[in-house]
Amino acid sequence: MRRPTKPQVFRGLQRRLVLLLLLPLLLLALMSAWIDYRSADNAALRQDAILLRMAPLLADSIIVPAASDEPPQTAPQVLLAPPVEEFLKDRPGKSAWSMSDDVGRVLQGEAWLESAAPGTREPEFLSREHEGVLYRIVSLRIVSPAGDFVMQLADGSDPRQDWGRAILIRALLPNLILLVLAAFAMQWAVRQALQPLLDLKDAVESRSPRDLSPLAEGPAPEEVRPLVQSLNRLFGLVNAQSDSQRRFVADAAHQLRTPLAALQSQVEAWAHAAGNDGVRLQAQDVGRMRDATRRTSQLAHQLLALSRADAHALHGQAGAPVDLRALCHVMIELHFAYAADRHVDLGLDCEPVSLVGQEWLLREMLSNLVDNAVRYTPSGGTVTVRCRAGQDADGRPLAVLEVEDDGPGIAPEERGRVLERFYRVRGTTGEGTGLGLAIADEIARSHGSRLQLEAGEGGRGLRAWAVFGGAL
Structure with a gap:
């Protein structure tokens, strides 16, 4: 059975975390190698200083016999100074010495150390490889009664010459093994740490489209x-x-x-x-x-x-400036003929005020309020449409929109229920759907307000109003 593949996002996140964790370890390994190289380089400089101190001792190691004591010989004798002997004894197989004439022929010592005579009497350094070992060699030209000679002392124990292999064995190889082991360990740890995300994914994927119940927050980590x-x-x-x-x-x-x-x-x-x-x-x-x-x-x-005025459906939609006074004038013209047929005095009392909102929704809200007031106001009654500016306790501007009539009104205990959809007060005459006030309240809620119902002036009729923030 084929196992389901992991989501690409999860694989990318897991890979990113492992790389971010391994990167510091890699930098530390490289820094360790660099420190080892620098220490080897410092040791090589110290080794050159030791060879330089040995140079005068090499000159003292040549013994030229006096002419009165012994007959002339082909080459002077060499008696290595004790420090030079100790130097050679401490580095068996990685040190050598030689004495050559001025044309480079080796007279005593290791034959492979043949070299041309230095141009000056100052010590000179050079490097030469012999049998897989890279030697550091100091050369010194000596002028004696028997002629000019070249003394050489070679040292193959220079750490700088072997730093690549030493770093590979002592630093890079262990660090590389550590990085490989750390990669497996981190991958396992990251997979375990991200398991709650996989559980959350499985919980969401296994849900029915009709299941919108909240997810349990308890098992989720603090970051999730x-x-x-x-x-x-x-x-x-x-x-x-x-x-x-x-x-x-x-x-x-x-x-x-x-x-x-x-x-x-x-x-x-x-x-x-x-x-x-x-x-x-x-x-x-x-x-x-x-x-x-x-x-x-x-x-x-x-x-x-x-349906269009549902507050959740309008969530996130941007509003635009709406002139409430102009909107009230439009509503008066729209309902004037209907009010005249019912012998209702439809009036207007408005101040210049604007707010940010949905104009078509505010028009629908005001239309329902006016239609509801005219419909239930008896013949000879009055309906007044008002809008005005105001301020809250903190001085922020507000806009107030209201419709007042002197009809039969609504009992206080019924005012909350008439805002429900399709609810009509018992005993109400005339045709109606019970949606007018519900629509107005829904539109007010979508604009961050609520429709308020109270008795009109003198305790007669009904006053429906809403206060909107963000007035201009």
Whole structure:
């Protein structure tokens, strides 16, 4: 059975963490190698200083016999000074000496140390490889009665000559092994540390699309908990939006059933009457069918407005400046004919004030408030539309929008319930859907406010108002 592959994001995060953890170790290994090299280089300088101190002792090691004591010999004798002998004894196999004539022929010592005579009487240094060992050699030209000679002392124990292998064996190789082991250990540790992310991924993937319950925050580590909280907040918003849509569909199906059934029965009665010769439709039948059609159209319009005004659906949408006084003038013109037919005095009392919001929503809110006031105000009553500027306790500007009538009003115990969808006060006459105030309250909430209901002036009628922040 093929194992499921891990998400690319998780693999990238795991690889990034392992690399970030291994990078300091690699830098430390390189720094250790550099320190070893510097120490080897310092040791080589000290070794050159030792060879330089040995140079005068080499000159003292040549013994030229007096002419009166012994007959002349081909070459002087060499009696190495004790420090030179000790130097050679401490470095067996990695040190050598020689004495050559001025043309480079080795007279005594190691034959491979042949070399041309230095140009001056000052010690000179050179490097030469012999049998796989790189030697550091000091050469000194000696002028004696027997002629000119060259004394050489070689040292192959210079740490600088062997620093590459030493660093590889003593520093880089152990550090490389440590890095490999650390990589496996870190990969395992990172995988264990990131396991809560995989568990969270599995928990989200295994959920049903209808399951919007919050994720458990307890098992999540402290670093992952903000992500879980953000997901839970998102689930809450989506759940609220989904519940709102479900309620909307259910309420729409329920409320549309009654006017559509009435419209269907009226049309069927009309068709039946029209099918009988000599039977004429009465005006009241046509009026009832017209009212049912108007009610259905109004209900569909209000349901659409209610769905579009949902506070969760509008979350994150940018607003624009809205002139409330101009909006109130438009509402007066729009409802003036309807108010005149009902013999209701529709008036306006507005101050110049603007706010940042959704103009089409504020228009729908004000239209529902005015329509509701005119519809339930008896003949001869008054309805007044107002807007004004204000300030809160901290001096921030506010905008107030209200509609007041002198109709029958709403009892205090009913004012909270009339803001619910499709709720109508018992005993209310006239046609209505119970959506006007609910739509107005939903739009107010989407703008950071709430619709307030209270008695009108003198305790008569109803005053519906909302206070909006962000006035211009």
